Amino acid sequence: MINSILRLVIGLLFMAGFYSQGHAQAVPRSTGIGARATFWNMNNTLNAIIIRQNPVSTQINVGSAGGWLSFLSRTGDYTFLEFSLGAVGRVENRNAHVYSEQVDVSAVFAATFGVRYRLFDPGSRSALQPYLAFGGGPYWLSAIAVRDNPLENEIFIRTKLKPGAYLGGGLDFFMTSWLALNFDVRYHFVDLNVKEAHSGYEYGLGMTFLWGRYPLKSRH
Numbered sequence: 001m002i003n004s005i006l007r008l009v010i011g012l013l014f015m016a017g018f019y020s021q022g023h024a025q026a027v028p029r030s031t032g033i034g035a036r037a038t039f040w041n042m043n044n045t046l047n048a049i050i051i052r053q054n055p056v057s058t059q060i061n062v063g064s065a066g067g068w069l070s071f072l073s074r075t076g077d078y079t080f081l082e083f084s085l086g087a088v089g090r091v092e093n094r095n096a097h098v099y100s101e102q103v104d105v106s107a108v109f110a111a112t113f114g115v116r117y118r119l120f121d122p123g124s125r126s127a128l129q130p131y132l133a134f135g136g137g138p139y140w141l142s143a144i145a146v147r148d149n150p151l152e153n154e155i156f157i158r159t160k161l162k163p164g165a166y167l168g169g170g171l172d173f174f175m176t177s178w179l180a181l182n183f184d185v186r187y188h189f190v191d192l193n194v195k196e197a198h199s200g201y202e203y204g205l206g207m208t209f210l211w212g213r214y215p216l217k218s219r220h
Contacts, residue, residue: 027177028122029210032072032080034182036206040064040088040108042198064090066108068204074214077122082135084112088202100149105142108190108198112137112166122216129172129180136165139190141198162191172208180208 042064066088072080089107114135120126138161145156168186175181184204190196 027125028074028077028214028216029178030074030212030214032208032210034068034070034072034206034208036068036070036182036184036204038066038068038086038088038202038204040066040188040200040202042088042090042108042200064088068206070208072116072208072210077216078118080116080118082112082114082116082133084110084114084135086110086112101146102148103144103146105144107142109140109142110137110164110188112164114166127174129174130169131172132169133184133186134165134167136163138162139164139188139198141190162196164188164190165192166202168202170204178210180210182206182208 066086068084068086070082070084072082074080087107087109089105092104094102112135114133114137117132119130119132141160141162143156143158145154147154166186166188168184170182170184172180172182182205184202184206186202186204188199188202190198193199
């Protein structure tokens, strides 16, 4: 499912980019703010909505969905500094024999600081602007478990703080000189370890608003 969505989004972006070459909208900007929805394909976790039923129990899984808010500040012809706040969660609910319910919630909260590096010439007015991205920061890992049955009610809460980093890239498709559709793919190294249970690929789609003209140094 994720692969199909990726192929569709990439195809639409490239088609839109080629179509818009004669109406290129990209203008060098100094500041921006972006928001995107995301699917985070964590190791050993679900990334879909799944419902299972049988005569004695019901199980519902909603996994790996979240969002990011990013602040951008241009520091050079090719580079933006990026500060981002994000969260992604997974919920699993199980009901058995009507009297018993179990809910497990796991979430990741991250505050990252990094760099976006534009790949096209800074003077390009192409509506399609690809970039590379890398950075890191703290990742808060939270797990909440609720057990409810006729004999007992229990709540367990666990929280950990781990360092992390990300590496990836994306595309900005400028629909106007100040508004861009953003598609982003990153790999998160939680605890700086690819085998950590929360490490994995993240696929995001959102919007970026930019303002303030930036005087290109390479043009002076």
